[in-house]
Structure formats: C-alpha cells, structure tokens
Amino acid sequence: MGPTGAGKSRLSIDLATRFFNNAEIINSDKMQVYRGLGITTNKITMQEQLGVPHHFLGEFDPIKSVVKPHDFRKLASETISDIISRRGLPLVVGGSNSFIYSLITKRFDPQSDVFNGPDPDPVSSELRYKCCFIWVDVCLPVLNQYLSKRVDEMLDSGMLEELAEFFGSGEHLTVNRSGLGQAIGVPEFEGYFTTVEEDVVRQVEVYNDAVRRIKDNTCQLAKRQVGKILRLKDAGWDLKRIDATEAFREVMTADSGGGRVAEIWEKQVVEASVKIVKQFLEE
Ligand code: ATP
Structure with missing residues (x-):
C-alpha cells in the first residue's frame, strides 16, 4: 500500500524476484485495471515486471466496463484462492484503498463508503485474510516534489502522444x-485535444495549464491516499509503515548517481520489508 509514486510496484518486484519465488501480483490500482493509457496511469511495463505474474493489469475493456470495488472483491478473491491452491504467495499491490478494503474486509457492503463524504461509514477491522500490510510512505513535501518531476518524465516518455491517440481516435467519447x-x-488534457486553437500562444497556455493541473491533482491524490491509509490504521489495521523518504530525497538531488539511490532503497525499504514479511510468514 502507499500513495501514488511511493514505489509500490518497484518494491513488489524486488520482493517477488529476490525473496519469494512463488509470488504473484494482484494489481489494486483502480485505473491500471483497464486496457490502455499505460504511461498516463503509470502501469508497470512488461520489462519491469521481470517475469513476475501480474493479475488485473490492463485486463478490462475501458469502453464497456467500470470495475467497482465489489467486482474487484469477487474477482481478486477468486484469483487469490487460485494462487494459494498452486502454493503461490499473493501480493496485492496498489494504491486504491477502496479496492483493498473491499477485498480484505470480512463483510463488504457495496452501499457503504468508509472513506469519502462528510460522514463516512465506520471502517471494519474484521478481515477475511491473514495479511501482512506494508505501507510504503514518503513525507509529502518530498513526494510532491518527486511527483511533479515524474509528470515531466511521463510527458518525455510519450504521455502526450498516448493521449493524442486516445483523443484522436475518439476513445474519450466511448x-x-x-x-x-x-x-x-x-480530463486535464481534454480541452487541449478537443478545442482547436488558432493562436499558438494560447495553445501553449492551454498545454501548460493542463500540465500544472495534472501535477496538482496528482499531489492531491497522494495526500488523500495517505488520509485513507491513516483511517485504516486508526481503525486497528496492522499496517507496517516503511519510510522511503531518504531514497526519494536522493532521487531529487541533481548530482546524485543512481547507485546511491539504489543503496538507500535496498537498506531502508527492501531489507525492512523482507524482515517484516519473513516475520509474518514465520508467525
Ligand atoms: P475513491 O475513494 O475515489 O474510490 P480509491 O482509494 O478507491 O478512491 P484512488 O486510487 O485513490 O482510489 O483513486 C482516486 C482517483 O485518483 C481515481 O478516480 C483517478 O481519478 C485518480 N487515479 C488513481 N490512480 C490513478 C492512476 N494510476 N492514474 C491516473 N489517475 C489515477
């Protein structure tokens, strides 16, 4: 678990490839379950997956389906049973707390909302699985700085072209x-792609405004996700928090080589997680 950008996917692959050779990953990011927009939604690539089996990653048709928490509960629990029957280790990885909550809580009421609104329903602490929860956290000012940089990197690696194709083919309508x-x-890029601007200066302004809103909305999302995680923790969910801030601070240091980041990540995030999971598996 953890806010967007905190490194959940990377950690899951580190754990799955180096420590638990029977692990299979169940994606619990509600946007990554759909086919398409891989860069925009930050889906882990085939190359990055390093052969670790992934479930619910780009599996659903975005035109026909909306995957709701109760759908995820049903489908993911069937997959978990299947993985366990093959003596595998299911790792649920992703940032959508409503998906995680629906999957794990003993009794799930699709009508109730435990996270949103002025008067959210109480969080249940009765769980239907024995879980080891790892919460990868990064202090918000550092995460925000990183998220802003990540949006620029996503644009550099083809996000705009991906969205141009999405809007150009009319997929946004279907x-x-x-x-x-x-x-x-x-939504942030909709105006840019669907309104023809005669004036180039105006077009640049619309583009810059879209990028700014993406950065703001991503930071808001991270903040809300942490709020939801704290809500689960306050209700008694035994979440083990791992602080990855230092690794991210290092990423943000202009002259930092990748080596030092990898070293800090290994010590403070991977080793700490392995310890927690091993302890859990021995219990
Ligand atoms: P909610 O209570 O809104 O259902 P949640 O915890 O289930 O929240 P989040 O993962 O926090 O789900 O997603 C909330 C919103 O954040 C999504 O509806 C979407 O707008 C945006 N979002 C989440 N994940 C992504 C992603 N991978 N790419 C782009 N946008 C995302």
Whole structure:
C-alpha cells in the first residue's frame, strides 16, 4: 500500500524476484485495471515486471466496463484462492484503498463508503485474510516534489502522444467516464485535444495549464491516499509503515548517481520489508 509514486510496484518486484519465488501480483490500482493509457496511469511495463505474474493489469475493456470495488472483491478473491491452491504467495499491490478494503474486509457492503463524504461509514477491522500490510510512505513535501518531476518524465516518455491517440481516435467519447475516463491526465488534457486553437500562444497556455493541473491533482491524490491509509490504521489495521523518504530525497538531488539511490532503497525499504514479511510468514 502507499500513495501514488511511493514505489509500490518497484518494491513488489524486488520482493517477488529476490525473496519469494512463488509470488504473484494482484494489481489494486483502480485505473491500471483497464486496457490502455499505460504511461498516463503509470502501469508497470512488461520489462519491469521481470517475469513476475501480474493479475488485473490492463485486463478490462475501458469502453464497456467500470470495475467497482465489489467486482474487484469477487474477482481478486477468486484469483487469490487460485494462487494459494498452486502454493503461490499473493501480493496485492496498489494504491486504491477502496479496492483493498473491499477485498480484505470480512463483510463488504457495496452501499457503504468508509472513506469519502462528510460522514463516512465506520471502517471494519474484521478481515477475511491473514495479511501482512506494508505501507510504503514518503513525507509529502518530498513526494510532491518527486511527483511533479515524474509528470515531466511521463510527458518525455510519450504521455502526450498516448493521449493524442486516445483523443484522436475518439476513445474519450466511448470510454466509460466513471472508469478510465477519470484517470488523471484525461480530463486535464481534454480541452487541449478537443478545442482547436488558432493562436499558438494560447495553445501553449492551454498545454501548460493542463500540465500544472495534472501535477496538482496528482499531489492531491497522494495526500488523500495517505488520509485513507491513516483511517485504516486508526481503525486497528496492522499496517507496517516503511519510510522511503531518504531514497526519494536522493532521487531529487541533481548530482546524485543512481547507485546511491539504489543503496538507500535496498537498506531502508527492501531489507525492512523482507524482515517484516519473513516475520509474518514465520508467525
Ligand atoms: P475513491 O475513494 O475515489 O474510490 P480509491 O482509494 O478507491 O478512491 P484512488 O486510487 O485513490 O482510489 O483513486 C482516486 C482517483 O485518483 C481515481 O478516480 C483517478 O481519478 C485518480 N487515479 C488513481 N490512480 C490513478 C492512476 N494510476 N492514474 C491516473 N489517475 C489515477
């Protein structure tokens, strides 16, 4: 678990490839379950997966379907049973707390919302699995700085072209608005791709404004996600927090070579997680 950008996918691959050779990953990011917009939604690539099996990553048609928490509960629990029957280790990885909550809580009421609104329903601490929860956290000012840089990197690596194709092919008109249509990047860039600006200066302004809003909305998302995690923790969920701030601070240091980041990540995040998981498996 953890806010967007905190390194959940990377950690899951580190754990799966080096420590638990029977692990299979169940994606629990509600935008990454849909086919398409891989860069915009930050899906782990095939190369990065290093052969670790992934479930619910780009599996659903964004035009027809909206995957709701109760759908995820049903489908992911079937997959978990399947993985366990093959003596595998299911790792649920992702930032959508509503998905994690629906999957793990003993009794799930699709009508109730434990995270949103002025008077959210109480969080249940009765769980249907024995879970080891790892919460990768990064202090918000540092994470915000990183998220802003990540948006620039996503744009450099083809996010704009991906969205141009999405809008150009008219997919934005057919995609479900309550599903992939909500992915950060889609509403923000809609005006840029759907309104013809004669004036180049104005077009640049619209572009810059979209990028600024993506950065703001991503930082807001991270903050809300941490709020939801704290809500689970306050309700008694035994979440083990791992602080990855130092690794991210190092990433943000201009002259830092990748080596030092990898070293800090290994010591403070990977080793700490392995210890927690091993302890859990021995219990
Ligand atoms: P909610 O209570 O809104 O259902 P949640 O905890 O289930 O929240 P989040 O993962 O926090 O789900 O997603 C909330 C919103 O953040 C999404 O509807 C979407 O707009 C945006 N979002 C989440 N993940 C991504 C992603 N990978 N790419 C782009 N946008 C995302």
